[in-house]
Amino acid sequence: MTPTYYLLLAALLFAVGAVGVLVRRNAIVVFMCIELMLNSVNLTLVTFARVSGELDGQVMAFFVMVVAAAEVVVGLAIIMAIFRARRSASVDDTNLLKY
Amino acid sequence: MTSFSQASMLLAQQGGQEVVGTGETLAFWVFGPLALAGGLGMIFVRNAVHSALWLVLTMLCLGVLYLLQSAPFLGFTQIIVYTGAVMMLFLFVLMMAGRDSADSMVEVLRGQRLLAALFGVGFAALLVGVLAPSLVSVPAEAPPNPYDPATGGGAGGLGRLIFTEFLFAFELTAALLIVAALAGIVLAYRDRREGPKRSQRELVEARFRGEYKRRSPAPGPGVFATGNSVATPALLPDGSIAPESLSELIESTNTARLIAEHERVLGAGDSHDDARALLGGESEQEGERT
Numbered sequence: 001m002t003p004t005y006y007l008l009l010a011a012l013l014f015a016v017g018a019v020g021v022l023v024r025r026n027a028i029v030v031f032m033c034i035e036l037m038l039n040s041v042n043l044t045l046v047t048f049a050r051v052s053g054e055l056d057g058q059v060m061a062f063f064v065m066v067v068a069a070a071e072v073v074v075g076l077a078i079i080m081a082i083f084r085a086r087r088s089a090s091v092d093d094t095n096l097l098k099y
Numbered sequence: 100m101t102s103f104s105q106a107s108m109l110l111a112q113q114g115g116q117e118v119v120g121t122g123e124t125l126a127f128w129v130f131g132p133l134a135l136a137g138g139l140g141m142i143f144v145r146n147a148v149h150s151a152l153w154l155v156l157t158m159l160c161l162g163v164l165y166l167l168q169s170a171p172f173l174g175f176t177q178i179i180v181y182t183g184a185v186m187m188l189f190l191f192v193l194m195m196a197g198r199d200s201a202d203s204m205v206e207v208l209r210g211q212r213l214l215a216a217l218f219g220v221g222f223a224a225l226l227v228g229v230l231a232p233s234l235v236s237v238p239a240e241a242p243p244n245p246y247d248p249a250t251g252g253g254a255g256g257l258g259r260l261i262f263t264e265f266l267f268a269f270e271l272t273a274a275l276l277i278v279a280a281l282a283g284i285v286l287a288y289r290d291r292r293e294g295p296k297r298s299q300r301e302l303v304e305a306r307f308r309g310e311y312k313r314r315s316p317a318p319g320p321g322v323f324a325t326g327n328s329v330a331t332p333a334l335l336p337d338g339s340i341a342p343e344s345l346s347e348l349i350e351s352t353n354t355a356r357l358i359a360e361h362e363r364v365l366g367a368g369d370s371h372d373d374a375r376a377l378l379g380g381e382s383e384q385e386g387e388r389t
Contacts, residue, residue: 003119005127015219042165046165074282084289
């Protein structure tokens with residue numbers, strides 16, 4: 001076995017997350033799918049760090065984690081604000097900008 | 100071409116020596132499929148709370164995979180920050196907002212699910228196809244020793260890099276976190292008052308017009324040398340206890356008991372240290388009176 005299997009796993013997880021973003025209608029679940037994609041990229045970065053024997057990839061994964069935490073706060077607050085205005089967390093109901 | 104020959108040379112040098120040990124291989128084949136199952140479960144389960152729990156499984160497995168790849172700091176951060184904080188935040192918001200709204204099976208765009216599935220399969224095939232050659236052609240360096248504080252993937256090695264090479268990026272993340280906290284407060288804040296906020300002047304006029312029960316603000320609890328808690332009563336200018344300053348929630352400071360105690364302290368004179376402490380500046384008055 002080589003570390004490339006980690007990369008394959010991360011690629012599959014990324015694809016699963018992308019499909020989830022396209023398919024799911026609940027805004028919070030869509031957001032969780034985005035988290036899954038970020039996590040799979042983190043796995044890729046950690047694997048690159050391991051393959052190259054350097055720590056830079058791990059530092060990048062660390063920064064991705066920080067950015068993801070900030071993104072979660074803002075995104076969930078936006079979803080809460082939309083839920084308060086429309087009484088719904090479905091992405092189909094958020095269509096005021098459509099026409 | 101040269102890089103390829105270098106790679107094959109490296110491969111030849113390493114010979115049969117495996118970079119990935121048997122234990123790691125075993126653990127990968129346990130936790131990798133579990134992570135994938137968590138991801139698939141997340142997108143196929145209709146209940147949003149169940150989706151979140153499947154994602155927790157995936158993130159825990161990814162944390163274990165980081166640990167396997169000699170990144171102990173990131174592994175534990177993954178478990179603590181992602182599964183501990185982020186996913187709990189998700190569950191919190193789900194319970195408030197999205198719990199009832201199970202995904203509708205109505206397709207708003209016709210054929211969207213089918214197209215999305217096709218896209219997903221194609222995308223996965225593309226990525227795997229790109230990565231598959233590296234299964235044989237990329238030799239791995241030995242991973243950094245995680246127990247070496249200077250170069251390992253533990254907190255020591257990462258901290259050395261973050262605070263030297265990546266210091267500016269690290270400070271930018273500080274700014275990012277502050278902005279995110281402010282954004283969370285601004286976006287999640289809801290003003291429950293009706294009408295515009297009254298200015299101080301309007302409030303005073305409304306008080307004297309009789310819209311409120313008292314004209315002055317209610318007295319706060321007293322502050323003495325012996326205590327500054329809510330249970331300490333405020334004293335009026337004549338030394339009696341202001342009944343409005345007593346909290347109704349705290350049973351031990353009911354007015355009757357405190358008034359009795361106040362009388363007792365007044366009667367005992369200066370021989371009690373407590374008396375001077377409780378009465379504060381009134382001890383001179385006390386002397387004049389006797």
